[in-house]
Amino acid sequence: MFWDCNLNSTKDNFVVVEFFPLSIGTVSDAEIACGGQCVSCETWQNERRVLRKKHLKDVHLQQVSVRRFASFNLFSIEDQNTEEETGTWVQYRSIFYPKYSVSLRFHNGLLNVKDVLTSFDNTGNVCLWPSEEVLAYYCLKHNEIFRDLAVCELGGGMTCLAGLMVAISADVKEVLLTDGNEKAIKNVNEIITRNQNAGVFKAQKVSSCILRWDNETDVSQLEGHFDIVMCADCLFLDQYRASLVDAIKRLLQPSGKAMVFAPLRGNTLNQFCNLAEKAGFSIQRHENYDEHISNFHSKLKNEEKDTYEENLHYPFLLILTKQR
Numbered sequence: 001m002f003w004d005c006n007l008n009s010t011k012d013n014f015v016v017v018e019f020f021p022l023s024i025g026t027v028s029d030a031e032i033a034c035g036g037q038c039v040s041c042e043t044w045q046n047e048r049r050v051l052r053k054k055h056l057k058d059v060h061l062q063q064v065s066v067r068r069f070a071s072f073n074l075f076s077i078e079d080q081n082t083e084e085e086t087g088t089w090v091q092y093r094s095i096f097y098p099k100y101s102v103s104l105r106f107h108n109g110l111l112n113v114k115d116v117l118t119s120f121d122n123t124g125n126v127c128l129w130p131s132e133e134v135l136a137y138y139c140l141k142h143n144e145i146f147r148d149l150a151v152c153e154l155g156g157g158m159t160c161l162a163g164l165m166v167a168i169s170a171d172v173k174e175v176l177l178t179d180g181n182e183k184a185i186k187n188v189n190e191i192i193t194r195n196q197n198a199g200v201f202k203a204q205k206v207s208s209c210i211l212r213w214d215n216e217t218d219v220s221q222l223e224g225h226f227d228i229v230m231c232a233d234c235l236f237l238d239q240y241r242a243s244l245v246d247a248i249k250r251l252l253q254p255s256g257k258a259m260v261f262a263p264l265r266g267n268t269l270n271q272f273c274n275l276a277e278k279a280g281f282s283i284q285r286h287e288n289y290d291e292h293i294s295n296f297h298s299k300l301k302n303e304e305k306d307t308y309e310e311n312l313h314y315p316f317l318l319i320l321t322k323q324r
């Protein structure tokens, strides 16, 4: 079993579902790892059905709380003591490049059950996933590659941390932060405003929008616009994998490149590579792309056997280049 979940009904009909990602894995992990086919996912589907029924009875006070995930020790988090109804502001600082930090707002760990059950994929509102942090770190480390370029992050979740790191550290022309989830992008808009007011951006233009890979209008209006498209942990959704490949291809200008970080998650990374090759990309696949990450990965494998699962947590790096 990858995960466990507690369904608690209080006297106020307050339903709290708690997932335990750190020690046992997350619901998302379980679903992601197997594409929804395993026993855990069946159980999750059943829980969803239970929730849906409960939800119909009582729509107000149902929330899902989700705990934070293990990481590669790349960023420090300082509380800014500004808690809002929707979330908490923190200062996210690179441990390796400490002059770079941004204000981020995390949803307060509580997701409305209505959102979870009825809205578009919410995995980007649950937490900031390790692949995103690794992509963000990698962008800081190699920020010279973005000079004068137009960069787009796809599926950046509620923070789009990697795109923000490009925007604060690189002499980049333009950074567009995107996700298909409306709630995530509302949060990203506020993050941009706060950091813009703090004057931290080096980029000439930083903006955000809802961009769904499977939405013709979203993709066509930005066709051929970007030199670099990047994403983290976006390869697991069976129904959107082909549209992600297609969106990357169309958004990139002819000599553009995509930078993709994602864990294996079963066969999902391989399936993405197969589709990308069929779409005319050449792919460089890197398992060891950074000394710190490789060393930390070995340490986690040895010392955190109960919590660290390579298949779910270790991001590979894929560089996609358009061939035709």
Ligand SMILES: C[S@@+](CC[C@H](N)C(=O)[O-])C[C@H]1O[C@@H](n2cnc3c(N)ncnc32)[C@H](O)[C@@H]1O
Binding pocket: 121, 122, 123, 124, 125, 127, 128, 129, 130, 131, 132, 133, 154, 155, 156, 157, 158, 179, 180, 181, 184, 211, 212, 213, 214, 231, 232, 233, 234, 237, 240, 243
């Ligand atoms: C596992 S989350 C990763 C979020 C973020 N990159 C991170 O690693 O923290 C996957 C993200 O892909 C987004 N997503 C899923 N399907 C999508 C689609 N068809 N179009 C656009 N975004 C999508 C979700 O909204 C979510 O934010």
